Amino acid sequence: MRLPLFWLTDYVDPGMEASKLANRLAMTGTEVDRVHAHGVTALENFVVGRVLEREQHPDADRLSVCQVAIGEGDVATIVCGAPNVAAGQTVGVALPGSVMPDGTKLKKAKLRGIPSNGMILAEDEVSIGMDHAGIMVLDDDLTPGTPLADVLPISTDVLELEITPNRPDCLSVYGVAREVHAATGQPLAPAPWATDPGTPGPIEGVTIEVEDPEFCPRFTARLFEDVTIGPSPRWLKARLMAAGQRPINNVVDITNYAMLLTGQPLHAFDFDLVAGGRLKVRRAGEGEKMLTLDDAERTLDGSMHLIEDGDGPTSIAGIMGGQRSEVQPTTTRVLMEAANWNGPTLQRTSQKLGLRTEASGRFEKGLAPEQAMEGQIVATQLMLELTGARLVDGTIDIGGEGPAPVTLRLRDEKVTRLLGTQVPIREQADILEALEFGVHDAGDGLDVTVPAFRRNDVTREVDLIEEVARLWGLEKLPATIPGHGMSARLTTEQRLRRRAADALVGAGFSEAIGWSFQAPELARKLRIDLPAVKLRNPLSEDLSVMRTTLLGSLLNSVRHNTARGTEDVRLFEEGSVYFDRPHGRTPTAAEARSTPLPDERMHLAALLTGRLHPASWGESNPPTADFFAAKGVLETVLGALRVPFTVVRGSDPFLHPGRAARVLIGGEDAGWLGELHPGVTEEFDLGRVAGFELDLSAVLPHANVAPLYEDLTSFPAIRQDLAFWVPADRTASELVEVVKGAGGKLLKDVSVFDVYAHEGRTSLAVRLEFRAGDRTLTDEEIAPQREKVVKAVASKLEGELRG
């Protein structure tokens, strides 16, 4: 909300400059986005002037050459283009050096050969109105040379306030004035609605009916006759302009002014266009249509409300009026409406229609019914003062004021307990009274009565404590650390996840964070069809489906880098993926009665492409990423976690069919490992890419986090190398399994160290490591084991020992 300071000072003088006030308001709970200067600067150059002579410009039909008295006997020659300029007028003059609202600096100029030493001002040139048809003509009793700023509000600071949703009462000049009063201690003028020129009772010829009082808790109306529509006075226009509203005509301006001052939106009907002199608030029919002020036809439904007259709908209640009964230049009878609408219902309507107005934005936050009469009274005063209107007797008031105010007990002990420090009870009382709460001493604290305009926000003791705390000064609070004496640490799973990421970082991988949502297209590119969670209201089609694999976002990230000239890319990601299927956790009570949540899992994936390490003068062609490079990384990660695993051939559709594997941990599937299918990498414009992806819930439970000591140092191991010819379809892991099975208890480790294919057979060389915990082994002692191994390989794998 834009708060012009010169308007605020009608009700409270903050007694400090704008930036200080902004800071004080921020520290008491009213955020100030920024302070800006409205209007002109270099004020000393703006003065009152009197046009002494006006002559036609010799070379320009539309220009006048004026001699203007600007005080102290000085006379300036000013060339003026306004049609209404005339000798004898008192005017506003900007002298050279003036800085205009758009920041331009006025200079001496020559206009069609005649020097001009200034400018005679129109309203819009100093941002106090929209009128540019002619210059402003001021009162004749002003003395030339008088600073113009003393006469017209041509310059003011404006605070741009960020009002929190719980404080709709602060969406008004008087509402903020109350806060400023409480925050600064400066005196507050009486409310502008303190004097009501109106009278209660029915109005002859006006019938108002409210069908749905829950939606419309209060409806007030007054009737004015003999209204003359015309421009508003300068002081009013200047206030609207500074607050960011465009002046239109006196009646519309009055509704806006009353709204800005009191927070209550109003609507003015041309009463002669209200058919039958009657208005009715009712629910709209399903599919009912009406034409709104913005010239759009709106289709309503049964949850919405409208106001109709004898001929049908005229307004969407609380949101926008209709064209049919709009105030016209010829209007002479005005029915002024100030009503209160149910915020949530109105908000839904406004959302459904995609129609948000200044009024609806205020109503949806929940105004107090009392505000309706406050706005009505201010409007009445101005209608009488500015439009020549006569108020017809009576005031329609359906619904009346809101519920009786509540009184809450504020316990001194509770204040201390919540804030951690004592606030003297007298200060508590002073603060609350400054905020217009009623305060009475009670045994253990205060009995506090909540004013109507805070009815929705302050309902409990704790809400009162907040009021006390924010004005007492949060800067006076102590900074203490709770003495709970509890210790905390990361969970095993959290520590393992960090360990896995650290291992990957050590192995040369950088961490990526991809988008959780992706395009449906991505699943097609990856040739997968897993049950995915779809968003009902995505930002775009490209971000409409939740990912079921980290592969897609990682590939996008790899591609982002290769496309920018980084050829060697090693990236990993640890993040959630989401499946549209039951999750298998025990549901909470709320989950049990709701739509089932998807199955959300933490995955870890890594991809690499390009060279495994940079080329150098000693090695111009370093090895590049392939299946075994990826497997090496997988071994590094799972080794760091102490998770034993095996792999089997796999067939994931996005992988190279000959270089695809599944990772098994504890006998269960934990993810994929492989080189990506060239058809897939082509879609991403990438070369060979290898990698893996693991479901961490299948990995982490198998980590050996507290290994027991094994004596590997007291006695040396004995190593034996054996090479076998095996048929080509036998795998290394089969050989290792057979060797392990036959090698006996002393065989501690078997590893493949050489592979060589020849004529349909494969030579696999394995290193066997035997160790005993209590003695040094000899070749003789393990010879029988070696024999058993050779026999087992022969019988189970048709393998033979190479010579």
Add this chain to the structure above:
Amino acid sequence: MSTATADRIAQLRAEGEAAVASAASTTDLEEIRVRFLGRKAELPNLLRDVGKLPPEERGPVGKGANQARQALQAAVDSRQAELEATELESKLAADIVDVTLPGTPVTPAGHLHILTATRREIEDVFVGLGFSVVEGPEIDLAYYNFDALNHDVHHPARSEADTFYVADDVVLRTQTSPMQVRQMELQAPPLYIIVPGRVYRPDNDATHTPQFHQVEGLAVDEDLTLGDLQGTLLAFARAIFGDDREVRLRPHFFPFTEPSVELDVSCFNCKQGFLRDGSRCPLCKGTAWIEILGAGMVDPNLYGYVEGYDPDKHQGFAWGMGIERIAFLKHRVPDLRMFFENDLRLLEQFG
């Protein structure tokens, strides 16, 4: 022993020692060794033939010859060691590399993402303050994300303009706060937790991305105060932004805390809002304070959603901060969308 024999032994020894001393290389030395101590050399022959001597000469000749041979052998050995050392040095001196050539590359270490590094830093601070780290689902019930957090049924944050929906009652969580209630359902007070994680809102520009990361904090005990909130977050701010930071609380509004505050930290980029050259600090915009998070005392209404929590007995505080914002403030990445591009040229600058 004849004088001639004794003289001959002495002569051989002297000749041998002189030759050894003058040997210029290990090859020379080997020749000399063979000449004086080899199978066919005179001195060993004297020893070998000692048996043929008259008995009274055997002792003195044997002894003399043996002494001479041992002395010569020792001289050879010592000269051998000398020559080997010299020869190694000269060989190494010839084996020169260009020490200015680049080293052989290993695979360079990678980097944690800046958001993970920041998240870990935050986690570690709060673990040190006795807060456990808990995590929850990113796709959650509107109940946990809104209802149980005191958001009225019509709260504007629930609108499709502000929340991603999967079903009428299922949303992408817009904050990490749903874990507050989930954890309270699991655990009676005292409760000290932080909740790091990914959250979602339908915005996309330089300062808002549709996914981002938060760390929620929640402490519920019997006598926690707003002063405790300030002290805890002061400790946090100093750990992250430097020991001489100050914090201030500013009143604010959130549906799930009462009183609600925003926490500002004193700007670490300037003095009182101005840089050394007198210009206005771009980070704090001249205010000397930077907003880093929202916080407050847990609204007593929240305790009504869970068992074991008594609004008359229990009090607590909560806060929520954006990891991106903390990372931005510390490292000044200019556009939040860059966090999710995963450009290695950016990733390698951090973590």
